[in-house]
Amino acid sequence: MSTASEASAGATGYDTGELQTIVAARSLAGKRSCFIGVGRPSTAALLARMVHNPELVLVYESGTIGAKPFRVPLSIGDGELAQSADFVVPVPEMFNYWIGPGRVQVAFLGAAQVDRHANLNSTVIGEYDHPRTRLPGAGGAPEIATGCAEVVVIAPHGTRTFVERLDFRTTRGDHTTLVITDLGVLEPRDGELTLTTLHPGVTVEQVQDATGWELKVAEQLALSPEPTEHELSSLRELVSR
Amino acid sequence: MAQLVSLRQAVAEVVSDGDSLALEGFTHLIPFAAGHEVLRQGRRELELIRMTPDLLYDQMIGFGAARKLVFSYGGNPGVGSLHRFRDVVEHGWPHPIELEEHSHAGMANRYVAGASKLPFMVMRGYSGTDLAAHTNVREVVCPFTGERLTAVPALNPDVAIVHAQEADRDGNVQLWGIPGVQKEALLAATRSLVTVERIVEQLEPRPGAVVIPSWVIDFVAQAPGGSQPSYALGVTERDNDFYRAWDAISRDREQFMAWMETNVIGKVAV
Numbered sequence: 001m002s003t004a005s006e007a008s009a010g011a012t013g014y015d016t017g018e019l020q021t022i023v024a025a026r027s028l029a030g031k032r033s034c035f036i037g038v039g040r041p042s043t044a045a046l047l048a049r050m051v052h053n054p055e056l057v058l059v060y061e062s063g064t065i066g067a068k069p070f071r072v073p074l075s076i077g078d079g080e081l082a083q084s085a086d087f088v089v090p091v092p093e094m095f096n097y098w099i100g101p102g103r104v105q106v107a108f109l110g111a112a113q114v115d116r117h118a119n120l121n122s123t124v125i126g127e128y129d130h131p132r133t134r135l136p137g138a139g140g141a142p143e144i145a146t147g148c149a150e151v152v153v154i155a156p157h158g159t160r161t162f163v164e165r166l167d168f169r170t171t172r173g174d175h176t177t178l179v180i181t182d183l184g185v186l187e188p189r190d191g192e193l194t195l196t197t198l199h200p201g202v203t204v205e206q207v208q209d210a211t212g213w214e215l216k217v218a219e220q221l222a223l224s225p226e227p228t229e230h231e232l233s234s235l236r237e238l239v240s241r
Numbered sequence: 242m243a244q245l246v247s248l249r250q251a252v253a254e255v256v257s258d259g260d261s262l263a264l265e266g267f268t269h270l271i272p273f274a275a276g277h278e279v280l281r282q283g284r285r286e287l288e289l290i291r292m293t294p295d296l297l298y299d300q301m302i303g304f305g306a307a308r309k310l311v312f313s314y315g316g317n318p319g320v321g322s323l324h325r326f327r328d329v330v331e332h333g334w335p336h337p338i339e340l341e342e343h344s345h346a347g348m349a350n351r352y353v354a355g356a357s358k359l360p361f362m363v364m365r366g367y368s369g370t371d372l373a374a375h376t377n378v379r380e381v382v383c384p385f386t387g388e389r390l391t392a393v394p395a396l397n398p399d400v401a402i403v404h405a406q407e408a409d410r411d412g413n414v415q416l417w418g419i420p421g422v423q424k425e426a427l428l429a430a431t432r433s434l435v436t437v438e439r440i441v442e443q444l445e446p447r448p449g450a451v452v453i454p455s456w457v458i459d460f461v462a463q464a465p466g467g468s469q470p471s472y473a474l475g476v477t478e479r480d481n482d483f484y485r486a487w488d489a490i491s492r493d494r495e496q497f498m499a500w501m502e503t504n505v506i507g508k509v510a511v
Contacts, residue, residue, distance in 0.1 A: 038319040061345065062268050062419045074481045075318035077268020079474050082418045088449055090420045091267055091292070092353045095346035100365060123342075128375055134330040136316030136323075139293075143346040143366045169371045 014227050016182040018235060019199055022227045024108065024154055024180050025052060025235075033057035034106040035099065035144055041108035041154050043072050043239065050234045059104050061140040063089045071241045095140070099147040107148035109141055109171070113163050114155055116192050116213050118173025120145070121166040128168060141171045150177045157181035163212040183207045185224070189216065197222040243412025243458040248436060248467075251460040252278040255400050255432045259308075261288035263398040263430060264297060267421030268318060269474060272404040273297050274467030275436050277505045280304055290398050292348045292422065296470065296487050299323040300505065302338065303497055309339040311396075313348045320484055324491040334494065343376055347393045352422045354395035355429025361392040401430030404468045405453075406476055407444065408437045412455035415444045418474030420451045428457060436464035438476045 017040075024044035028034055029052040036045045036058060046069065049056050058067045062077035066086025073081055082088050089098070098104060111120035112135050122141060126132035145151050153176055155161050176193075179186040184207055185197035194216040195207055200223065208215050227235075246254070256262060256279050264272050276297045279287075288309040291298055296317065301307060303325030315326045328334045343351070350362035363381060367373040368391060381392045403423040405416035414435045416423065427433045435458055444452065455461075467473075470480035490500050 063421070064419065073319070074484065075268050075479065077318070077419050078479055078481075079269075079418070079472055082269070082474055088419060090424070090451075091345065091422045092349040092425060095349055096364070100346070123371070128371070131331060134315075134327045136314050137312065137342050138344040138370075138372060139314035139316075140345040142344045142370055142372065143364075146365065169369075172369045174369075 014232055016199065018232065019224065019227060020154065020180060020182045021047060021235060022231045023185065023199070023224055024152065025231070027152055027178055027180065028056055028106065029053055031056060031106050033059060033104045034108060035059045035061070035104045035148055036108045037061070037110060038073065038076055039110065041110065043235070044154070045108065046072060046238055047231070047235050050238065051231055057086070059098070061091075061094060061144070063091060063094050065089065065098065072239060095143055099140070099144055102147055102149055104148050106150045106152060107144045108152050108154055109145060110154055111171070112161065113166050114153060114161055114179065115163060115166050115173070118151075118153060118176035118179060118188060118193055119166055119169050120153065120171040120173065121168045123168040123170045125167050138170050145171045145173070145175055148175060151175045152177065153179040155179065155181055157183040157207065157210045159210060159212045162210065183210060189218070192216055194218050195221070197224055199224045200226055243435070243455040243461045245408075245410070245412055245440070245461050248274060248278050248462040248464050251434045251462040252282055254460060255402070255434050256282070256284055258284055259286045260284075260399040261290060263290040263396075263401045263426045265291060265401065265403050265421060265423050265426040266468065266471060267292060267419055268295070268479075269419040269421065269471060270404045270416060270423065270468050271295055271297055271471035272402050272436055272467060273469060273471065274464040275402045275404070275434065276301055277508070280306060280501075280505055281508075290396065292345055293318070294323060294326060296323070296484065299325040299487075299491060300501065302326055302329050303335070303491070304501055305335040307338050309341065311341045311343075313343045313345045317484060317487060320488050322488075324488070325497060328494070341376060342372070343378075343393070344372065347378065348396070349422055349425070351393050351396035352425035352429050354393070355397045356425045359395060361394050363390045363392055365390060367391045396429055398426070398430045400432045400434070401426040402434045402436070403427055404436045404464070404473065406438050406473050407441050408435065408461045409441055409444050412458055412461045413444060414453040414455075414458065414461065415447065415450050417447045417450040424451055424453055427453060433458050434460045434462065436462050436467045438465055438467065438473050439463065
């Protein structure tokens with residue numbers, strides 16, 4: 001898998017993973033609520049509350065709505081999420097009252113495979129009945145991706161992840177507004193993911209090489225602003241807690 | 242009315258070989274002690290039902306107790322794979338099992354239908370995904386609007402076991418924190434057991450608590466620390482270090498079996 005994990009390190013003093021998290025956090029400026037899973041999405045959403053949007057309502061599928069964890073949680077059901085939440089609901093209520101009817105604005109999702117229409121696979125690599133790799137499965141993703149108005153996919157950019165054809169379509173891509181990778185940002189244009197933003201130091205060729213189909217490129221390519229001191233120090237302070 | 246008995250007696254009363262068995266608890270309040278007692282009593286051929294199999298079903302599947310798994314997310318949250326689950330699906334070890342998988346919303350609504358004693362629940366979902374063709378759902382048309390919707394079949398396990406913070410001496414149960422689908426699973430099942438951290442004289446009302454009355458529960462058994470390495474909010478903490486350590490313990494078949502013999506089979510229930 002080709003990535004540019006070291007591309008921006010050294011001279012500018014941050015790595016591409018940090019930049020990806022910072023770009024994801026910026027996308028939550030001005031949003032009301034965000035549904036998040038564990039890992040980088042959770043870090044990005046907590047960073048957004050620190051830097052861009054202190055009122056952002058964080059929703060975890062365990063039922064905690066308005067969670068305000070101090071540390072990045074390991075699981076979506078850590079005790080701190082329930083203790084810091086505005087309220088906590090059972091799982092059926094979470095999906096039937098809050099996610100399904102669109103009461104949560106943005107969703108952050110990850111996936112093992114992404115296709116050109118932003119459909120996602122988190123079920124199997126290989127055939128369903130005889131998989132080479134059995135992945136965890138759907139979890140909440142399918143209904144979150146159709147319930148939330150804006151879906152932001154956060155994934156490492158490589159040809160194992162960005163594939164011509166999914167091995168299994170777990171989750172539909174219709175509501176995807178952004179795909180944020182460690183190389184740049186893709187957005188749907190006429191239903192097809194198109195490269196619209198490059199991270200500093202990354203070339204179009206690099207992104208094309210890391211994508212498993214012939215990638216459309218926007219005529220006006222934007223450049224992700226470098227992390228500010230405030231963003232970078234806040235992120236590092238957050239992950240050190 | 243629920244009978245207050247020992248964990249060993251309760252599991253012996255409610256679980257038999259071949260049963261469909263739901264051990265629920267969404268990250269929080271996972272009934273590890275009860276699941277381990279099921280293994281110590283040698284139960285086999287179980288249809289194991291859980292939204293998030295988690296470490297507990299990784300252990301039960303890896304130990305060979307399952308003939309089928311019904312689930313919606315088979316990962317180690319925040320850590321990665323469940324290696325015993327992967328081994329059984331990818332290599333059929335220790336023996337092949339049947340899988341039935343859903344989304345979380347689908348599983349939650351299946352429990353709601355089961356608790357409501359309705360044949361199915363209706364929802365928006367599954368359409369446009371490959372999941373629909375690989376699981377047990379049907380399209381239905383709304384009789385009022387004509388909208389095409391998805392019907393998910395009721396889940397009515399033979400047995401449901403959940404863990405809670407406390408029960409009183411009459412067997413009324415109170416749990417708080419993340420409530421998951423425990424109440425739904427318990428009301429959907431034919432037989433039920435609730436394990437609790439402690440027995441109290443009287444349940445003190447708590448904000449956001451779920452109270453389950455004694456008269457819908459068959460057995461209550463005390464099992465202090467019974468959801469570790471998951472947790473019971475306000476009583477125990479989630480052992481995140483163990484969730485990380487499980488990744489290494491569970492990768493290797495022999496190491497896994499040795500861990501199970503020492504830490505599960507060789508232990509005695511309270």
